[in-house]
Amino acid sequence: ASNSNKQLFQAEPELLANSVTVLKKRYLRKKESGQIESPKDLFIRVAKNIAEAELKFDSNADVDSVADIFYNQMASLKFLPNSPTLMNAGNSLQQLSACFVLPVEDSLEGIFEAVKHTALIHKSGGGTGFSFSRLRPKDDTVKTTKGVSSGPVSFMSVFDAATETIKQGGMRRGANMGILRVDHPDIMEFIYAKQDKTKLTNFNLSVGITEEFMKSVKNGTEYDILTPRDRKKTGSKNAKEVFNEMVRLAWEGGDPGIIFLDRINNTNPTPAEGEMESTNPCGEQPLLPYESCNLGSINLVKFVKNGKIDWDDLRNTCNIAVRFLDNVIEMNNYPIKQIDEMTKKNRKIGLGIMGWADMLVMLNIPYNSDKATLLAEEVMKFIRDEGRKMSVELAEKRGSFPSFDKSIYPALGFKAMRNATITTIAPTGTISIIAGASSGIEPYFALAYYRNVMDNNKLPEVNPYFLEKAHESKFYSESLMNKLADAGNAHDLTEVPEDIRKVFVTSHEIEPVWHVKMQAAFQKYTDNAVSKTVNFQNTATIEDVEKAYMLAYDLGCKGITIYRDGSRLGQVLNIGSVK
Numbered sequence: 001a002s003n004s005n006k007q008l009f010q011a012e013p014e015l016l017a018n019s020v021t022v023l024k025k026r027y028l029r030k031k032e033s034g035q036i037e038s039p040k041d042l043f044i045r046v047a048k049n050i051a052e053a054e055l056k057f058d059s060n061a062d063v064d065s066v067a068d069i070f071y072n073q074m075a076s077l078k079f080l081p082n083s084p085t086l087m088n089a090g091n092s093l094q095q096l097s098a099c100f101v102l103p104v105e106d107s108l109e110g111i112f113e114a115v116k117h118t119a120l121i122h123k124s125g126g127g128t129g130f131s132f133s134r135l136r137p138k139d140d141t142v143k144t145t146k147g148v149s150s151g152p153v154s155f156m157s158v159f160d161a162a163t164e165t166i167k168q169g170g171m172r173r174g175a176n177m178g179i180l181r182v183d184h185p186d187i188m189e190f191i192y193a194k195q196d197k198t199k200l201t202n203f204n205l206s207v208g209i210t211e212e213f214m215k216s217v218k219n220g221t222e223y224d225i226l227t228p229r230d231r232k233k234t235g236s237k238n239a240k241e242v243f244n245e246m247v248r249l250a251w252e253g254g255d256p257g258i259i260f261l262d263r264i265n266n267t268n269p270t271p272a273e274g275e276m277e278s279t280n281p282c283g284e285q286p287l288l289p290y291e292s293c294n295l296g297s298i299n300l301v302k303f304v305k306n307g308k309i310d311w312d313d314l315r316n317t318c319n320i321a322v323r324f325l326d327n328v329i330e331m332n333n334y335p336i337k338q339i340d341e342m343t344k345k346n347r348k349i350g351l352g353i354m355g356w357a358d359m360l361v362m363l364n365i366p367y368n369s370d371k372a373t374l375l376a377e378e379v380m381k382f383i384r385d386e387g388r389k390m391s392v393e394l395a396e397k398r399g400s401f402p403s404f405d406k407s408i409y410p411a412l413g414f415k416a417m418r419n420a421t422i423t424t425i426a427p428t429g430t431i432s433i434i435a436g437a438s439s440g441i442e443p444y445f446a447l448a449y450y451r452n453v454m455d456n457n458k459l460p461e462v463n464p465y466f467l468e469k470a471h472e473s474k475f476y477s478e479s480l481m482n483k484l485a486d487a488g489n490a491h492d493l494t495e496v497p498e499d500i501r502k503v504f505v506t507s508h509e510i511e512p513v514w515h516v517k518m519q520a521a522f523q524k525y526t527d528n529a530v531s532k533t534v535n536f537q538n539t540a541t542i543e544d545v546e547k548a549y550m551l552a553y554d555l556g557c558k559g560i561t562i563y564r565d566g567s568r569l570g571q572v573l574n575i576g577s578v579k
């Protein structure tokens, strides 16, 4: 029963010029009339489509009112779902998730079945993660052919080639995560797999670290190498030496990262459904084989009012976001049957945030401070608690996720829960541009840069909060903004008051320790994992990277990804240089 008196979809989307450019390039679809939809049409299309799920639980649901509520959250840029939902909801594709994990079995059929599924997922805009740990090692025998196996690293290049040829939804290239357990016989080859920077370009690599391995690293002892099939000891390696090589290679070019596999499984909400062996491409979403997850992020910028956080409004958005993401599971058209089944057993959703760096400057808090990490915990705890409350409320009407009884929740005192996980912190690479917010929980990369190389009177693009501060505190000048764009940061600009320089701190001025501490603060209240790059200056040493790895382990992170400035060929962003 729709409320015909009410005016729906009234507010115009609050978009910046930049956001409109991104939407036009990738997200706006052709309507049946042949016309290209407007950004407003896009949000209406998504809102209406996702609200339709309400009818599955209540035949009298007021779908229009729910659609209007969803629309207002998106149009005001308080909440945005992940890109596949924005692109595909209400279109023939209807594939709405960003994250998938596929099993790779130790047989040619199994491997190429996974390649086929990967192609289908990439075509529809999703990213895939795999563990290659089940594959027999290189030079192991192959019974049927009396030959030898090529090994996991060699097979990964087949997946890489498939990805290379398929652009997601014709729009962007797919991404992959490749994981190998540290106790696999081919671990060294895996660690070196991306040393040649022209190889596996569509893969992020992470070594799957076990607790036994970390203990051996700390004690300086050997650890067991196991056969993939029956997990029998086939050798041993010095843990510290392997660890050092991982660290050195990451220092050299960013890959491999590491994920703490045992730790991820210790917090597996549904252990009875299987073991988690991989994450999605950017590392924030551990999943069971054949599971998928849809993400959405709250734009924190919109909840700072008069220098304070509007917790009531944030609660309201959390509630709507959880309802929205649970509806997405219903409306989703899954690329293969196994994914449909597995996803609906646990009904995982991943609600996170963007605009964290923006929120901090709006509240005058430096990113690299205890005040910031404490606030991170407070904000994330609030989102997780409110998200859970909403998931319980939904469960009371819609039922718990089917594997609830055997999940960790009954023992935690929950009587019902709609979703096995609620929170994930995504990179928000594209949706943060649409929202005009800083990405995920990352600090600012630069405070200003020159947008156009060709333009002779190049005008620097300055961080809007810094610009506002410059006018307010009366230190604005055109020449200062040029200096800011040249340097990328305000570190040495004595014209800027020191306390303001401290608040407007950028990524490379922030000690790696603070990057890790921030990741750990958010992880504390995140069911899934946290997307974060720990940035190092070019001059950082291998020992610096090692320290960060150890700190990530000690502080309870689920993994760590590092990047040393300038260490990768064709680096996209360069501080102070022209984009």
Ligand code: CDP
Binding pocket: 081, 082, 083, 084, 098, 099, 100, 125, 126, 127, 128, 172, 173, 174, 175, 280, 281, 282, 283, 284, 295, 426, 427, 428, 429, 430, 431, 432
């Ligand atoms: O901002 P947006 O929703 O586009 O995505 P994101 O938060 O940057 O990335 C979330 C997830 O989307 C990643 O971890 C991948 O699983 C997937 N993704 C992908 O498959 N291909 C890309 N080019 C970017 C993201």
